[in-house]
Amino acid sequence: MLFHDLVIDKESPIYEQIINHVKHSIQTNMIAPNSKLPSTRELAQILGVSRNTVILAYESLEAENIIYTKKGKGTFITESILKRYKDRDYDSNQEIAWIIDWEEKANTYSKEAERMDIIKNEIPWSKDLISFKSISPDGELFDLEEFKRSFLNRLSVEGNKILNYGYAKGYKPLIDYLKQYMKEKGVSGEHKDIIVTNGFTEGFEMMMEAFTSPGDYVLCENPTHNTALRIMKLHGIKPIGVPMLEDGIDIEALRVCLEKYPVRFLYVIPSYHNPTGIVIGERKRSQIYEVCRTYGVPIIEDGFTEELLYGSSHITPIAALDRERNGVVYIGSFSKILFPGLRIGWIMGDNRMVSLLESVKRCKNIHTSSIDQGILYEYLQSGILKRQMKRMRKSYKERFELAKQCIEQYIEPEFIWGDGGLHVYIGLQDVSARELLQCCHKRKVIFMPGDIFSLDGSGEYTLRLGLSRVSLGEIEDGIKIIGECLCEIKKNRKN
């Protein structure tokens, strides 16, 4: 294609025109170093000239060291030639230094996204640290053999079809599985539909994108999931924090907020709330639902780590209370239990709502990876998850109970919140979590300071310890160090 737009004219010798074309292509950078040229036979055919003319041109170019020939491989552009041309161009042409100022091009959205990016702004993970930052699942608890089997099975069932474009709503067998799965949790599928998303994050982002406008009020627990907070702010939403009590959101305060503001949504995390770890009981779930219903405000329920709850019987999601109505939007994900690297979540809600989201999804990324949906479907329907869950619950529970014990022993906190799951939330008496973190970091222990989850700068004296990626030994060592740092800070104060 290098000779794609060379039109031979009758004004000058043809071989010269070929030489000039190659040189010009190099000068304008239209050709990469070590690019292969067509063979003399090919080029003669392309240009409709005699092969001898092409041979003449190539010989001349080779003499100038612009091209070189590898026996049996073909003819190529010399790399150094390109560099020579480029350098010359740089020297002779001032305006070539034209540079775009991407900082200036960035809009409020991207600037704010970066300003609030905790990965960029907090202490990064490194090997030598005991890190209580993460609440991602312990990869050792994944069943890789079953994962492989799921992949191979699904591929042999679907063939190449599953590798081509799929549907915006998601992979049909997975959607059907999830509908049944939600039904078993007591959530009616009547007038409801499901759309598969790239995890909870995309699900929440799509809800904000599709159903809110800048300036809207959205209620949420204070503190709450940092990513949700960030997404709301990026959409110009005014999040209003409802305080947490020891058993979850303060219903009276919720009522006051609903009375005071024209609220678009309530966003709530009923199970092992992030960051406090609180599980809202049945009675309070019912109260939340009823008060929102009274004010006609839809609820976005975050199914976060709900799966870790299940025993022989379980707490039903708030979505179950909604029955055949359409006021609760449930966003689910297995990312805290299975393979978060697959990025699969789902939104369950009103038919018409999901249909709108389908069009939104097509403008975002067309659909979620079909093969990933296929693997997850196969994995889930194999029934292995149920067996695995026992192991997971046991493993996470062990860490949680040890952590609680160590916290009481070494930290003497103002309060410990959390009913299990992947993390525990601590209140300190009079030492700020930031000050503590600074001290702990020196001793190679890090955690999440509570202010990250706060809407109003509160949470200064709180911290979240993620337990899912640390061993029992690290939990004991780490918490001991946190305790020692606390003592040190207090001691220094007295002096």
Add this chain to the structure above:
Amino acid sequence: MLFHDLVIDKESPIYEQIINHVKHSIQTNMIAPNSKLPSTRELAQILGVSRNTVILAYESLEAENIIYTKKGKGTFITESILKRYKDRDYDSNQEIAWIIDWEEKANTYSKEAERMDIIKNEIPWSKDLISFKSISPDGELFDLEEFKRSFLNRLSVEGNKILNYGYAKGYKPLIDYLKQYMKEKGVSGEHKDIIVTNGFTEGFEMMMEAFTSPGDYVLCENPTHNTALRIMKLHGIKPIGVPMLEDGIDIEALRVCLEKYPVRFLYVIPSYHNPTGIVIGERKRSQIYEVCRTYGVPIIEDGFTEELLYGSSHITPIAALDRERNGVVYIGSFSKILFPGLRIGWIMGDNRMVSLLESVKRCKNIHTSSIDQGILYEYLQSGILKRQMKRMRKSYKERFELAKQCIEQYIEPEFIWGDGGLHVYIGLQDVSARELLQCCHKRKVIFMPGDIFSLDGSGEYTLRLGLSRVSLGEIEDGIKIIGECLCEIKKNRKN
């Protein structure tokens, strides 16, 4: 967990409290049909009461047919009981019919996304149709064995790590591979970085989200890729169409637009342009670059089906002309060649720009599926793509040439545009593509009417035939039918 918030008091008999709690849980829908209750032993332990008390409560509930016992399985909630409670509730409580009007909740974004959703608004594909609508790749050309091998290899190299959370920028080995890949196309990696996205669509959406504001002007070819057009409009951007000539965008018109408007970006598809199929030659690529440079306007280059171009040598992307500068943003994707179901694309551009996009990506979906990136990496580095490309080019070329021949024979169009790739673009003399489509649909043939790709309602007399998902036989039959429909329409007019 059903008994999670039952607190036994001393006011009434304990067994009655258990009974009332179960009934209340059913009434408030906090329990799913056929849910398993804790065993009497378990519950006695949970509540700290005697086992006999629990047995008494269960017996009483069973007598009321509220629960039932399966020998050796446990005790469960009766399904019909739930229904009875629900129905009663429905009848007695008017306000229970509270319904959210999601139509009213939808904002401009979601309403417009739906209005412009061609999947919803155009004739859907069905088995009995010869459909020239699609330009997705022919799945028969995928190498499933190599795909499997890639999956298994990558999983055995990475283990469970690749199934856990990854980096927003993408999977490191894939990024490194793509940098090398771009280098081989002549694109300098100096001061540049790559972020992996969920396909081209997400890449383009992220660029608009991060670097434009409502009211901004973005130039593009007219006609252009429908999805890009939709995304621009959803972001409140004013897309300005630059007319196409037979060899690509009209440079003079481009210059006039750059002079006239404060332009944010130029969006351009240089190879097998969608929908016209035009490949822009080297000279014109250089002109596009230079004129944008003069006006200081960055270019977003869509690498769409560029891979189908490569012969023994190739046309370099516009990004190659940018050298060590930072004015061209290249969005690449293999989705028109390999596995679009995996949804993987990438943005290559200025370091600082990519760093901002990294924070944006974290607010969208954290990162693109790691296992999919791993599979693609393994597949690419196996070198199989190069071997496959020959087969693909041959297969698509065969279809393209047959289509062109049939169009000339049966349609006698005003023009045929397109240099190959996955589609061909036709201009009709005086029959609108919509009228033709209506007639063809009756005869089981469909295609994309050109107005879909147009910025200004032009393109009424044009249509795109996608060739990648139709057999040679279907191409001949389908185009013959289109020709017959054209004749019929013209004949009817004369009468």
